[in-house]
Amino acid sequence: MKRAKHKERVLEILRERQGPMTAYEILGELRAVNPKAAPPTVYRALKSLTDSGCVHRIESLNAFLLCQGAGHEGPPVMSICSDCGRVDESAPEGLLQELSGLAAKTGFTPKRHVVEVHGLCSDCDERSSPA
Amino acid sequence: MKRAKHKERVLEILRERQGPMTAYEILGELRAVNPKAAPPTVYRALKSLTDSGCVHRIESLNAFLLCQGAGHEGPPVMSICSDCGRVDESAPEGLLQELSGLAAKTGFTPKRHVVEVHGLCSDCDERSSPA
């Protein structure tokens, strides 16, 4: 097994950020350490990290986020604040059932779920419509 | 009221295709009629069409699809076949509740839902694992 240096560094970068980052933002950070890093460098690392599940890709932002979810009982739901950019991961109980029920009705066999909710986090919501 | 020629033409193009198209595929078709069409042309038309709800953007494909859903009681679910590329829209009853329940727990106020399921449609599933 090889060292996979970049993978670890990307994880570190995402851990420090505590929020979503685009591939090119990550690339910028990688370059602080290794000026030779190029787009394939970061996309390779991200592929392996998303494949293994410790990083999630947020499709509607073209961005990546360290997995924060406890277990992986169901598809993760990403709650994305349109105002401050904060993203929270959750895993509601019934969601998988709901989506599986759909599958049963239509004969569709699900492999990967993308569930992303855009809106306002509680902080930003309060700020925009104060009590 | 102005004519909004491109909007109508984009709708027609999507109606003919009966499936998802990328903005640049649409642009190619637009150019068959109007060689002057450029990226902003198609993105403007698509913005107005997606804003009004008659076209959906599929985030995980960077593609656009004519709305096929009956009513809009809840967030549309896009079922995307990884094999044949077919996309079906549905609107399961309980989904909105499920996602709203999540909101209630966390204080997040949802504005827009993205629910996309990748997998195999019934045809492709049968073909890959025959009875």
Next chain:
DNA sequence: AAGTGTGATGTAATAACATAACAAAAATTC
């Protein structure tokens, strides 16, 4: 008809996101 306001369209350039293709280097296996 001439002027004016508004929304649609044209145009050029570029930003932002992602992958292809191949070369070189490092680790693993034999």
Next chain:
DNA sequence: GAATTTTTGTTATGTTATTACATCACACTT
């Protein structure tokens, strides 16, 4: 230690999307 495989480096390019500004076409007034 030679062969093989995997990872990394490098260059280039492909794909998706937006910015910024100019112009056009129509509707409406005067």
